[in-house]
Amino acid sequence: MKLLRYGPVGQEKPGLRHDDGTIRDLTEIVPDIAGPMLGEAGLAALRALDPDSLPVVPGEPRIGACVGAVGKFICVGLNYADHARETGKAPPEEPILFMKATSAISGPFDDVEIPRGSTKADWEVELGIVIGTRAKYVAEADALAHVAGYCLVNDLSERAFQSERGGQWTKGKSHDTFGPIGPWLVTRDEIADPQDLPIWLEVDGIRRQNGSTRTMIFDVAKLVSYISQFMTLQPGDIIATGTPPGVGLGHKPPIFLKPGQTMRVGIDGLGVQIQRTIEARA
Incomplete structure (x- = not known):
């Protein structure tokens, strides 16, 4: 579904x-x-x-975030071997975890705000895991049974806020509109192998990211099991599983977002997002 x-x-x-x-x-x-x-x-x-x-919804309504009342928005850093290489960092020995504010969640076609003072706004297409049942100290072999399904995530980032302003990554990841999810939640039974999905992102019609979930360092089952050792996962929690190479920071010279651009974001089987970048609103 x-x-x-x-x-x-x-x-x-x-x-x-x-x-x-x-x-x-x-x-x-x-x-x-x-x-x-x-x-x-x-x-x-x-x-x-x-x-x-079921009744047909008339017209072309706005599509919102595919999951409501998200309790936790958990992100995994440097989880693609080829992305780790483009950043010049060694692949992590354990998953790198950080949190993204749930207030960043937006619809898949909503405008994306470029924060005030931003100099390094960046894109990151990611596979999102949607938790379906409570998971605490879950074995890797049982982890997928706790997954309701998958969705497309654009884990937008402001790199200067993330890495040059002190503290953790969260401040660079949590601006309003920095977490488009959807357009839909695809239930687990419809995705035969979450580790074999083409994943891509375009900016102004230019393909900037073009990868596959095959190059994830830690797969979906590993991530759900691992995270459940540190916090209880609840129904509706979202895990963004990392991004393939081609982020703006990885280009030479780096390329960053500015108002007036358009992103198209996709994962085979999970749909496509389209976002226009605008100046931040009050």
Whole structure:
């Protein structure tokens, strides 16, 4: 299934993307694409529905973030061997973890703000893991059973804030609109192998990132198991699993975002995002 949320910011409703391309309304079935309904029982109930019996959502509504009420937005740094090489850093021996503020979450086609004082705004296409059931001290062999599905993430960053302003990476990762997710949550059963997905990003029509999840250092199962040793993962938590090479910082000379540009972001099977960059709003 491809689950989504549509409507104005803060008023999103649950929906399902039918195979015919229409959005089908789920508001009479579930309150939101969030929390406990992301567990096996909730997803099984949705899977049992006949999509043709659901109301068609008319027009072309705004598509919001594909998961609501996200509790934790966890990111993994330097998780692609080829990306680690382009940064000049050794591949990590254990996953590098940091948090992105949930207030950064936005829709897949919403404008992206370039922060005030920004000099090094950057892009990062990533595979997102959506947790479906509580995970604490989970064995690697059991980890995927706790995954509801996957989504596309653009883990935007301000590199100067991230690396030149002291402290942790979070301040460079958490500006409003720096976490577009979606357009939809694709349930785990529809992704045969999350470690074999082409992943790419374009800026103004130029392909800047072109990779595959095959080059991830720590795979999805490893990440879910590893993170669950340090914190309990709850339904609706999102894990952004790292980015392949081609980020702006990795180019020689580096290339950074400015207002007035357009990004297209994609992972095979998970859809495409499109964002226009604008100056930050108050």
